[in-house]
Amino acid sequence: MTNAFVSTVDTPIGPFTAVVAPDGAVLASGWTGTADDLLPQVSPSLRPVELTARRDLGQVTRAVRAYHGGDLDVIADVPVRQRGGAFTEQAWEALRTVPAGKPISYADHALLAGRPAAVRAAASACARNAATLFVPCHRVVRTGGAIGDFRWGPAAKRWLLAHES
Known part of the structure; x- marks a missing residue:
């Protein structure tokens, strides 16, 4: 481009x-x-x-x-354009289906993306997500509800999750 x-x-x-x-x-x-x-x-x-x-x-x-x-x-x-491997792209699309106020775990994200055993790959897709907010990776939390990582910092992720709840 x-x-x-x-x-x-x-x-x-x-x-x-x-x-x-x-x-x-x-x-x-x-x-x-x-x-x-x-x-x-x-x-x-x-x-x-x-x-x-x-x-x-x-x-x-x-x-x-x-x-x-x-x-x-x-x-x-809002349209988004990202490129990655087949599973990564599927994982990004899956994130767009997660409703606001209903955070999911990384394991749930892997399941939603069609590969329940690919928890690490699902987490990697979150980390590689360039279109933050529009592909809402902030809606994925650790099992048990811990915030987990977020490129823009834990305070931003907490604000987003609270804003959506």
């Missing part, structure tokens, strides 16, 4: 930046003020060569603001 757009908006957790393809699909996103923290997570085949800053990314910006304002389901309608 040669070009993409980037925008940062303020949220209650801090700045949220999204990198979006020309067709509106999210390539990467997260609670950071810079695309430099996001681009390494994007598959090389999708990674843009050039980023153009925009104040507003249309549907993506509206969804980020609406989600943080309490419309928890708005993120499901």
Whole structure:
């Protein structure tokens, strides 16, 4: 991919930046003020060569603001584009089916992705997820309810889970 757009908006957790393809699909996103923290997570085949800053990314910006304002389901309608192995892509799709306020365990995530024994692979898919929020990996917790890891920190994950409960 040669070009993409980037925008940062303020949220209650801090700045949220999204990198979006020309067709509106999210390539990467997260609670950071810079695309430099996001681009390494994007598959090389999708990674843009050039980023153009925009104040507003249309549907993506509206969804980020609406989600943080309490419309928890708005993120499901935003298109996402990620590339990985077959199971990783399946695991990312499975995450998009997890309802807000109903966190699941990594074991449940593996089951939902179609490979119950692949708990480590399911956790790895969460760790490799470039489109945070739109692919809600924050909804996966450790068995027993412990927060687990999150690229944007445990405080952000706690806020998101509390916001959705």
